[in-house]
Amino acid sequence: MQPNDVAVNIPEVIQQIPLNYYLIFSTALFVIGIIGVLTRRNAIIIFMSIELMLNAVNTLLIAFSSYRSDPTGQVFVFFIMAVAAAEVSVGLAIIVMIYRNIRTIDVGVLNKLKW
Amino acid sequence: MTFQTYDCLQMLPIILLSLSGIALLFLGFQKSRALLLPATLLFLVIAFVANFLDWGKTYMYFRDMLLVNNLAMIFTGVVLLSTFMVVSLSGSLADDEDAQPAEYYAILLFSLVGAIMMIGFENLIMLFVGVEILSVAMYILTGSDKRNLRSNEAALKYFLMGAFATGILLFGIALLYGATGSFVLSGIGNYAHSATNAGGSMLLFYVGMFMLLIGMLFKVSAAPFHFWTPDVYDGAPSLFTAYMSTVVKTAGFAALLRILSVSFSGVYDFWWVAMAVVTVLTLLIGNITAVYQASFKRMMAYSSISHAGYLLIGLVGLSQASKPAIAFYSLAYSLSTIAAFGVLMLVARNRPLNAAVFGDQTTLARTDEHYDAFNGLARKNPLLGFVMAVSMLSLAGIPLTAGFWGKFMVFSAAADRGAVWLLVVAVLMSAVGIYYYFRVVIAMYFREGQTDTIRVAPFYRIVLIAATVLTLALGLLPNLFQGLI
Numbered sequence: 050m051q052p053n054d055v056a057v058n059i060p061e062v063i064q065q066i067p068l069n070y071y072l073i074f075s076t077a078l079f080v081i082g083i084i085g086v087l088t089r090r091n092a093i094i095i096f097m098s099i100e101l102m103l104n105a106v107n108t109l110l111i112a113f114s115s116y117r118s119d120p121t122g123q124v125f126v127f128f129i130m131a132v133a134a135a136e137v138s139v140g141l142a143i144i145v146m147i148y149r150n151i152r153t154i155d156v157g158v159l160n161k162l163k164w
Numbered sequence: 165m166t167f168q169t170y171d172c173l174q175m176l177p178i179i180l181l182s183l184s185g186i187a188l189l190f191l192g193f194q195k196s197r198a199l200l201l202p203a204t205l206l207f208l209v210i211a212f213v214a215n216f217l218d219w220g221k222t223y224m225y226f227r228d229m230l231l232v233n234n235l236a237m238i239f240t241g242v243v244l245l246s247t248f249m250v251v252s253l254s255g256s257l258a259d260d261e262d263a264q265p266a267e268y269y270a271i272l273l274f275s276l277v278g279a280i281m282m283i284g285f286e287n288l289i290m291l292f293v294g295v296e297i298l299s300v301a302m303y304i305l306t307g308s309d310k311r312n313l314r315s316n317e318a319a320l321k322y323f324l325m326g327a328f329a330t331g332i333l334l335f336g337i338a339l340l341y342g343a344t345g346s347f348v349l350s351g352i353g354n355y356a357h358s359a360t361n362a363g364g365s366m367l368l369f370y371v372g373m374f375m376l377l378i379g380m381l382f383k384v385s386a387a388p389f390h391f392w393t394p395d396v397y398d399g400a401p402s403l404f405t406a407y408m409s410t411v412v413k414t415a416g417f418a419a420l421l422r423i424l425s426v427s428f429s430g431v432y433d434f435w436w437v438a439m440a441v442v443t444v445l446t447l448l449i450g451n452i453t454a455v456y457q458a459s460f461k462r463m464m465a466y467s468s469i470s471h472a473g474y475l476l477i478g479l480v481g482l483s484q485a486s487k488p489a490i491a492f493y494s495l496a497y498s499l500s501t502i503a504a505f506g507v508l509m510l511v512a513r514n515r516p517l518n519a520a521v522f523g524d525q526t527t528l529a530r531t532d533e534h535y536d537a538f539n540g541l542a543r544k545n546p547l548l549g550f551v552m553a554v555s556m557l558s559l560a561g562i563p564l565t566a567g568f569w570g571k572f573m574v575f576s577a578a579a580d581r582g583a584v585w586l587l588v589v590a591v592l593m594s595a596v597g598i599y600y601y602f603r604v605v606i607a608m609y610f611r612e613g614q615t616d617t618i619r620v621a622p623f624y625r626i627v628l629i630a631a632t633v634l635t636l637a638l639g640l641l642p643n644l645f646q647g648l649i
Contacts, residue, residue, distance in 0.1 A: 072342070079335055086328050095324055102331035106338045113342040122341055125289055129334065132296045136330075139300050140323050143307050147316045156324075159317040 063115040071112035078105035092144050092154040096137075103133050175225045175232070176214035177240060178277050180207070185273035192266025197258040204251050204269040211276075212244045228348055229287045236284040238491050239418040243279050246410040246498040247272060252627045253506045254403050256513065268308060272407065275301030279415035283422075288337050288347040291419060295333065295383060298415060299326045302408055306400040318399025325382070325392040333379025339372030349426040356430035373428060373435065380423070384416035386476060387446040390469045394453075397465035402512065402533075405461065406505035409468040410498035417475050421490055424482055432482065439480045444589050446473035451593040454600045460508060461533040463600055464501070467559060470597060471497050474574055477590055481578030489573035492645055496566035496638060500555035503631040507552045510618050511537050538604055539613025548618065549608045551628045558635045560601040561594050566638035573642075 078101060085098025107126045114122025148154055184207035191203055215237055222233040251272065257265040278297025285291045303326065307319025341347060343366070344355035359366050378389065385393040397405045428435060450470030457463040475493055478486040515532040542549025558567035571594065575587055607613075620628075638645060 075338075079331075082331065083328075086324070092320060092324070096327075099324070099327045099331055102328075103334065106331070106334040109335070109338040110341065113338065113345075117345050119345060121347055125292075125337075125341075125347065128289055128293060132293065132300075136296065136300055136327060139303050140327065143303065143316075143319045143323050146307060146310055147320055150311065150313060150316055156320070159320060 063112065068112060068116050071109065075105045075109035075112070078102075078108065090155050090157050092147070092156055095156065096140055096144070100133065100137075103129060175230065176217065177211045177244075178280055180211045180214055181273045181277050181280075184211070185270040185277075188266055188270040188273065192264070192270070197265055200265050200269055201251070201255060201258065204273070205248060207273065208244055208248045208251065212241065212248070215240045215244060224286065229290050230281065230284045231286045232284055235487055235491065236418075239283040239414060239494070240280050242491065242495045242498060243276065243283070243411050243414055245495075246414065246502060247276055247407065249499075249502045249506075249627055249631060250403065250407045250410070252623060253406070253502070253509065255621050255624060256509075257403075262311070263308075268305065271301045271304055275305075276411070279411055282415040282419040285419065285422065286349050288340070288349070288352075291423070292330075292334065292337065294415075294419070296330065298412060299330070299383070302326075302404075302412060305404040305407070306396060308404065309401050314399040315401065316399075318396045321392050321399075322396040329379050329382030329389070332375050332382070336372045336375030336377070336379055339368050340376060341372075343369035343372060349423065352427040353430060356428060360430055370431075370434065373431070374438070376423070377420075377435070377439075380416060380420050381442060384413055384420065384472050384475075385469055386442050386472050387449040387469065388442075390446065390449065390472075393469055394462055394465040397468065398459065398462045402461065402505055402509045405464070406502050409464070409505075410494075410501050413468065413472065413475075414494040414498060417472075417479075417490055417494060420479060421487065424479055425487070429482065436480055436482075439476065440583065440586055443473055443476040443480055443586060446470070446476060447589055447593040451596040451600075455596065457600070458535065459533050460535055460538070460604065463535075464504065464508075467597070467600075468501070470593065471559070473593070474571060474590065477578045477583075477586060478574040480586060481574075481581040481583055483577055483580055485580065486574070486577040488645075489570075489577045492566075492638075492642070493570035493574050495645070496558060496570035496635065499631045499635050499638075500558040500565075500567060503551050503555040503628055503635070504559070506624070506628050506631070507548050507555075508533065510548060510620060510624075511541065511615075514616070514618060535603055535607050536613070538607040539611040540608070540615050541613065542608040544615050544617045547625070547628070548620070551632050552608060553605050554632045554635055556601040556605055558639070560598045562598075564636070564639045566635045566642075568639060569642040 082098045082102035082105060085101065086095050089095050089098065107129055110122040110126050110129075114120060144154055147159075151158060188200065188204060188207070191200055218232055219237060220234065222231070224231055251269065254265070254268075257263045257268065275298050278294045278299075278301065281290050281294030282298065285294060303319055303323045306322050307315055309315035337347070340352060344352045346352055346355070356369070359369065382389040397409060400408065424435075447470060450466050450473055454463050454466035454470065457466060475490060478490045478493065512533050515537050538552070541552070554565065558565035561567045561571040575590060578586055
């Protein structure tokens with residue numbers, strides 16, 4: 050992979066903003082996601098917060114890969130998007146299954162497993 | 165290494181397992197379910213043989229994506245053997261109206277592909293994809309008992325926690341990529357070596373490394389990231405609990421071993437204290453909480469946490485010796501865990517719980533999985549009693565069983581590094597372990613109970629005996645296995 054060959058194709062717009070800003074932005078997005086997972090009680094909202102975490106990672110990877118003129122980071126983003134789609138389908142199926150049984154998706158109700 | 169077309173053909177186990185999973189889904193269209201179990205076992209045997217075809221060689225596949233060497237083949241062998249045993253204990257699925265055995269078997273085979281990727285990854289992309297293939301399959305299997313609230317709850321908890329852990333893992337990978345500019349293990353390792361010598365800030369690298377490790381420790385259920393484990397293992401159907409606690413753990417530790425030994429060995433001084441703290445916490449929480457459990461299945465969940473602790477000792481004492489040690493320990497642990505779950509499934513099947521105990525939630529508890537269920541088991545069913553006793557002894561690490569040598573090898577790897585205080589904790593905690601493992605043995609041999617003779621299918625019996633014989637054989641002749649690596 051020669052950086053020079055690839056650099057032409059990468060939008061220079063991305064590099065107009067300093068890399069640190071991307072890092073701070075993605076970290077903030079990620080932390081918002083974590084807070085959402087830890088504090089919300091609705092399964093769907095928790096789920097959305099997890100998606101937010103994954104997208105924070107995507108942003109960060111794209112920023113890094115643009116700055117390094119290295120396409121591998123962007124390839125990884127495709128993998129993350131594909132896998133996240135698979136995960137969403139399974140996750141929604143689980144939530145629907147639970148809704149059918151107990152008519153709610155509040156995770157607070159799920160406390161049957163205790164020692 | 166350049167890409168050659170024949171490379172694809174030699175990554176046989178992954179390809180075979182994927183194809184046979186699809187074939188199983190088609191077999192599921194048939195009315196008769198009789199063919200499914202033998203077909204799955206046949207596919208697993210073929211994959212097992214194909215796995216060892218490259219024995220003694222080292223290959224890098226798919227442009228430095230996957231590495232196959234003897235160690236990876238051994239781990240893959242352990243995983244395939246565990247799956248073979250778990251699948252062969254699943255005969256009752258064919259009679260269960262609600263079950264979908266074709267799908268279950270196909271998902272098991274697909275998830276094995278993920279496990280093999282985790283064992284041999286050379287690129288972090290493969291680690292991520294492998295972890296996800298394995299995890300997503302496990303979310304489905306955990307919730308496979310659809311009408312059972314415990315299974316539902318376990319599936320949702322596992323899914324949310326697992327996805328959360330994946331997020332952390334990914335953020336760690338992204339930061340590592342930002343610091344090193346590479347997803348390849350050896351590339352990250354080179355950076356770690358040269359950057360520590362050069363000095364300068366490595367903040368991005370360290371934060372990334374720790375987030376990656378936290379994500380992986382979540383998956384192998386090490387404390388303080390273990391809190392999902394007891395609920396999930398308890399709620400999932402026993403068959404899949406057996407699979408989760410063996411295959412997922414083995415693959416997870418193989419992945420941790422790879423990344424720590426290839427990428428992070430240059431910064432060993434930086435992470436070993438953190439890992440040692442995690443190890444001690446895991447050992448303490450796993451063993452001490454296990455003592456207070458009334459349910460055997462929940463005890464096995466905590467026991468799996470404590471075994472994660474023993475395996476972590478092998479990682480803290482990272483050296484050439486810890487590779488075969490961890491492989492041996494995984495094998496010993498898998499054999500006895502599967503045998504124990506095999507007996508539990510037989511015992512519990514005959515004891516449906518009284519629904520009134522749990523109020524109106526009739527679907528809440530399937531079967532009695534408490535210690536009391538084992539009372540007097542050994543009198544009417546000497547074989548089951550013996551199988552269970554041997555597997556408990558092996559899990560407790562009593563000499564003449566495989567578990568003892570597993571612990572011995574892991575401990576001696578750590579002793580070479582001089583982590584004596586860690587070993588003191590570990591040995592004390594093994595002593596605690598003897599208490600709760602022997603509760604089952606005492607219940608089986610010395611308590612009065614109204615157990616009937618349990619009918620065991622011939623093949624089921626053979627698998628249980630094979631697991632016991634292997635446990636004892638590895639306990640008497642540990643060199644049988646050591647010579648291989």
